[in-house]
Amino acid sequence: QVTLRESGPALVKPTQTLTLTCTFSGFSLTTGGMCVGWIRQPPGKALEWLALIDWNDDAYFSTSLNTRVTISKDTSKNQVFLTLTNMGPEDTATYYCARNSPETDAFDFWGPGTVVTVSS
Amino acid sequence: SYEVTQPPSVSVSPGQTARITCSGDELPNQYSYWYQQKPGQAPVLLIYKDSARPSGIPERFSGSRSGTTVTLTISGVQAEDEAEYYCQSADSSGTYNVVFGGGTQLTVL
Numbered sequence: 001q002v003t004l005r006e007s008g009p010a011l012v013k014p015t016q017t018l019t020l021t022c023t024f025s026g027f028s029l030t031t032g033g034m035c036v037g038w039i040r041q042p043p044g045k046a047l048e049w050l051a052l053i054d055w056n057d058d059a060y061f062s063t064s065l066n067t068r069v070t071i072s073k074d075t076s077k078n079q080v081f082l083t084l085t086n087m088g089p090e091d092t093a094t095y096y097c098a099r100n101s102p103e104t105d106a107f108d109f110w111g112p113g114t115v116v117t118v119s120s
Numbered sequence: 121s122y123e124v125t126q127p128p129s130v131s132v133s134p135g136q137t138a139r140i141t142c143s144g145d146e147l148p149n150q151y152s153y154w155y156q157q158k159p160g161q162a163p164v165l166l167i168y169k170d171s172a173r174p175s176g177i178p179e180r181f182s183g184s185r186s187g188t189t190v191t192l193t194i195s196g197v198q199a200e201d202e203a204e205y206y207c208q209s210a211d212s213s214g215t216y217n218v219v220f221g222g223g224t225q226l227t228v229l
Contacts, residue, residue: 037218047155047163047206049218060216063121096162106153106168106208113162 002026004036004097004111011117012087018116022080022097026109029055029075033102036080038071040093041113048093052100053080087118122146122211126221133229138194140224142207145188152190153208154183156201157223163206167192194226202228 008020022036029036037052051071052060059071070083080097094115098107124144132138142152152170155163165174167183170190180195194201207221 039220046223047157047208047220049208049220052216052218060218063215063217104153104165104168104172104174105151106165107155107163108165108168108174110162110164 002099002109004099004109006095006097006111006114008095008114008116010115011119013120014088014118016087018082018084018087018091020082020095020097020114020116022082022111024078024080024097024099024111027099027101029053029073029078029080031055031102035100036073037098037100037107038080038082038095039098039107040091040095042090042093045093050084050095051082089118092116092118122217122219124207124209124219124221126205126207126224128222129225129227131227131229132194132197134197134199136197138197138201138226140192140194140205140207140226141189142191142209142221143189144209144219146211147185147188147190147209150209150212152183152185154181154192155206155208157204157206166205197226197228199228202226 004024035054038050053071068085073080094113096113098110154167157163171183182193204223211217
């Protein structure tokens with residue numbers, strides 16, 4: 001059974017750095033073709049892809065955010081981490097992590113999401 | 121930057137067929153994917169690689185492509201299908217970049 005769950009602070013101050021953790025089970029990020037991505041959704045708005053890391057430790061980033069975002073993994077703990085620097089009010093959103101598998105090449109399992117609010 | 125475009129809303133009566141389109145210049149060269157999102161929930165994958173359905177997704181959901189447009193078709197729409205639908209593709213012409221459409225709100229009248 002594949003599950004993912006996001007964790008991290010619910011509130012961050014402007015200019016701070018956000019670090020989120022995705023803890024998953026039911027698959028391995030050492031399997032060829034397997035990836036985990038981060039997607040966010042501001043209140044009432046569309047989904048926005050942020051970053052993706054694959055089994056080979058290659059990372060890909062949204063062109064609109066690539067100077068602020070990093071992604072890393074700890075395969076021994078089944079965790080993927082997202083860091084977003086210089087947070088602003090426009091970064092207030094629900095942040096999701098999701099598995100991207102070689103079978104579907106899609107985000108086929110999602111975590112429930114974690115709400116992050118940026119406010120002083 | 122690469123974008124895919126969806127209509128903001130589609131309305132249909134129960135039992136009718138709903139068609140939600142997604143347009144983008146890279147769509148002839150990249151697979152498309154469709155997700156359903158209900159309020160307060162995470163998205164659910166409906167269609168992958170243009171037309172394949174994950175296990176557990178009803179057969180009334182189907183995907184197709186024609187040129188720069190892909191279409192999600194929901195046959196025999198049910199009240200429970202009222203949701204936001206997102207198209208997703210990728211742009212690998214430069215650095216790999218995942219793109220989501222702006223979403224389409226399906227209203228079942």
